[in-house]
Amino acid sequence: MTYTTLSLTLIFVLIPLLLSKTLKLNLEKDTVIATIRSIIQLLAVGYVLKFVFDSEHIIYILLMITLMIGTATLNARKKGKAIKGITWKVAFTLIVIEVITQGILLGFHIVPATAQYIIPISGMLIGNSMVLSILFLNRFTAEIEASRDEMELILSLGGTPKQAIHTQLTNAIRASMIPTIESQKTIGLVQLPGMMSGQIIGGADPVQAVQFQLLIIFALLTTAAISSILIGFLSYPTLFNERMQIIKNSISQ
Amino acid sequence: MISLNEVAISFHNVCYEIDHLSILNNINGEFYKGKITTLVGPSGAGKSTLLKMCNGLLSPTTGDILIENKPVHFYEPTTLRKSVGIALQSAPIIRGTVFHNLSLPYTLQHKSLLESDAISFLEDVGLDHTFLQRQAEDLSGGQKQKVSIARSLLNRPKILLLDEITSALDPTSVYEIEQLILNINQKFGVTIIWITHNIEQAKRIGHYTWIMMEGQLLETGESKILSSSTNGKIQQFVSGVQQ
Numbered sequence: 001m002t003y004t005t006l007s008l009t010l011i012f013v014l015i016p017l018l019l020s021k022t023l024k025l026n027l028e029k030d031t032v033i034a035t036i037r038s039i040i041q042l043l044a045v046g047y048v049l050k051f052v053f054d055s056e057h058i059i060y061i062l063l064m065i066t067l068m069i070g071t072a073t074l075n076a077r078k079k080g081k082a083i084k085g086i087t088w089k090v091a092f093t094l095i096v097i098e099v100i101t102q103g104i105l106l107g108f109h110i111v112p113a114t115a116q117y118i119i120p121i122s123g124m125l126i127g128n129s130m131v132l133s134i135l136f137l138n139r140f141t142a143e144i145e146a147s148r149d150e151m152e153l154i155l156s157l158g159g160t161p162k163q164a165i166h167t168q169l170t171n172a173i174r175a176s177m178i179p180t181i182e183s184q185k186t187i188g189l190v191q192l193p194g195m196m197s198g199q200i201i202g203g204a205d206p207v208q209a210v211q212f213q214l215l216i217i218f219a220l221l222t223t224a225a226i227s228s229i230l231i232g233f234l235s236y237p238t239l240f241n242e243r244m245q246i247i248k249n250s251i252s253q
Numbered sequence: 254m255i256s257l258n259e260v261a262i263s264f265h266n267v268c269y270e271i272d273h274l275s276i277l278n279n280i281n282g283e284f285y286k287g288k289i290t291t292l293v294g295p296s297g298a299g300k301s302t303l304l305k306m307c308n309g310l311l312s313p314t315t316g317d318i319l320i321e322n323k324p325v326h327f328y329e330p331t332t333l334r335k336s337v338g339i340a341l342q343s344a345p346i347i348r349g350t351v352f353h354n355l356s357l358p359y360t361l362q363h364k365s366l367l368e369s370d371a372i373s374f375l376e377d378v379g380l381d382h383t384f385l386q387r388q389a390e391d392l393s394g395g396q397k398q399k400v401s402i403a404r405s406l407l408n409r410p411k412i413l414l415l416d417e418i419t420s421a422l423d424p425t426s427v428y429e430i431e432q433l434i435l436n437i438n439q440k441f442g443v444t445i446i447w448i449t450h451n452i453e454q455a456k457r458i459g460h461y462t463w464i465m466m467e468g469q470l471l472e473t474g475e476s477k478i479l480s481s482s483t484n485g486k487i488q489q490f491v492s493g494v495q496q
C-alpha cells in the first residue's frame with residue numbers, strides 16, 4: 001500500500017467528523033486528536049521496530065519492553081491512585097507477566113528468540129495485563145466502598161485483614177478475569193482476532209495464523225489470572241494498618 | 254459508700270481526630286469489671302467511636318486505653334477482639350443464611366458450629382429454629398439486630414460492647430434482650446458496655462453510666478445521675494429524650 005492510497009483512508013475519519021458536526025455530538029476535537037496521535041504513534045513504532053528488527057540487538061529489545069511496561073503502568077495506576085505504592089505494584093505485576101510468558105515461550109522454544117516474535121507478543125500480553133489491572137482496580141475499589149460494614153464486622157469478630165477482604169478480593173479477581181474467558185468462547189465465530197486478520201491480510205497461511213492466535217489466547221489466560229491475582233494480593237494489605245484496622249479513606253478517590 | 258470495683262477498661266486523656274476534626278476530646282474514665290455501664294448521649298456525640306476503641310477497631314489519636322491494666326496495643330488484635338466482643342450499631346450481615354452469619358466467628362477460626370448450638374443461640378435472642386436457613390438479607394431490621402447480638406456472643410467474650418442493639422425492636426423483644434444481657438452479666442460475670450439513646454433503658458439495666466455530648470464525657474457515675482445530675486446540659490438532654 002502506498003502513502004497515497006493510505007491517505008484515501010482518511011475518508012473514514014471525515015465521515016465521523018461530519019456526523020459529529022451535524023448532530024452536535026461535540027466529538028470533533030477528540031476525533032482529530034485521536035487520528036493525529038495514532039498516525040504519529042504508529043508510524044514512529046513502525047520505524048522503531050524496523051530499526052530494532054534490523055539490528056537484532058538484545059539491548060533494543062529490552063528497551064522496547066521497558067517502554068511498554070512503563071507506559072502500561074502509568075495508564076493502569078490512575079485507577080488505583082488511592083492504593084499506596086500502586087505504581088510499583090502494577091509495574092512489578094507486568095514484569096512478572098513478561099518474565100513468565102516469555103520464559104515459557106522462549107524456554108520451551110515455542111517461538112524463535114527474535115525481536116520479530118518477542119516484541120509483538122510482549123506488546124499484546126502487557127497490553128492485556130494493563131486492561132486486566134484496570135478492570136480489577138475498578139471493581140476492587142467499588143467492592144470495598146460497598147462493603148466497609150462487612151469488613152469491619154469480620155475484623156470485629158477476630159478475623160484477619162485477609163479474611164475481612166477475602167470476598168471482595170475474589171469477587172474483583174473473578175470479575176476482571178471473566179471478560180477474557182468469555183471473549184475466548186466466541187472467538188473466531190463473529191470477529192477474527194486482530195493479529196490473525198493481520199497475518200492473513202499480510203499473506204500468511206491461515207492455519208499458521210490460527211496456530212499463533214491460539215498461542216496468544218492461551219498466554220492471555222495466564223496473563224489474566226496472574227495479573228489480577230498478583231495485583232490483588234499486593235494491594236489489599238495497604239488498606240489495613242498493623243493494628244488490623246481499616247485505614248480511613250484509604251480507597252475513596 | 255466506697256466501691257471496690259476492679260477496672261476492666263480505662264481511658265486516659267483519649268482524643269480522636271478525623272482529618273484534624275476533633276471527634277473525641279480528652280476522655281478519662283473507667284469501666285468496671287462485671288458491671289453494666291451504659292453510654293448515653295445525643296447522636297454524633299462520639300459513642301460508637303469510643304466503643305470501637307475498646308476492642309481495637311479504632312485507635313486513639315492521642316492518649317491511652319488500658320484493658321485489664323495493659324495498653325490496648327499490648328494485645329494481639331485478633332485475640333483482643335475475640336475476648337472483647339462487639340455488636341455493631343449497623344448490625345451488618347454477610348450474604349448467606351442466618352446459620353452462615355451465626356457461625357461466622359467460628360468459620361474465621363476454622364471451627365464449625367453445631368446446628369444444635371446455633372439453634373440455642375438463636376432461641377436466646379428470641380428467634381426459633383426456622384430462621385436458621387433463612388437468607389439473612391431478607392430479615393427485618395429487628396431480626397438482623399437479634400442475629401447480630403447472638404453472633405457477638407459466640408466467641409464467649411469477657412467484655413461485651415453493645416451499640417444501640419434494641420433500636421429496631423418491639424417492646425417485647427426489647428424486654429427479652431435486656432433479660433438475656435442481664436443474665437449473661439450475672440451468670441458469667443461478663444462486663445457490659447451498652448450504648449443506648451433510651452434513658453429509661455439506661456436506668457433499668459445499667460449499674461453505671463457515662464454521659465457524652467459533642468465528643469466530651471460530661472459525667473460518669475451510678476445510673477441514678479441520669480435523674481439527679483445538676484448539670485444543665487444533662488438535665489436538658491434527659492428531659493428532651495424522654496418526651
Ligand SMILES: Nc1ncnc2c1ncn2[C@@H]1O[C@H](COP(=O)(O)OP(=O)(O)O)[C@@H](O)[C@H]1O
Nearest residue numbers: 248271276294295296297298299300301302303
Ligand atoms: N469515618 C468517619 N469520617 C468522618 N466523620 C466521622 C466518621 N465516623 C464518625 N464520624 C463523626 O464522628 C462523630 C461521632 O460519631 P459516632 O461515634 O458515630 O457518634 P454516635 O455513635 O454518638 O452517634 C460524628 O459527628 C460523625 O459524623
Ligand SMILES: [Mg+2]
Nearest residue numbers: 300301302342
Ligand atoms: Mg453510634
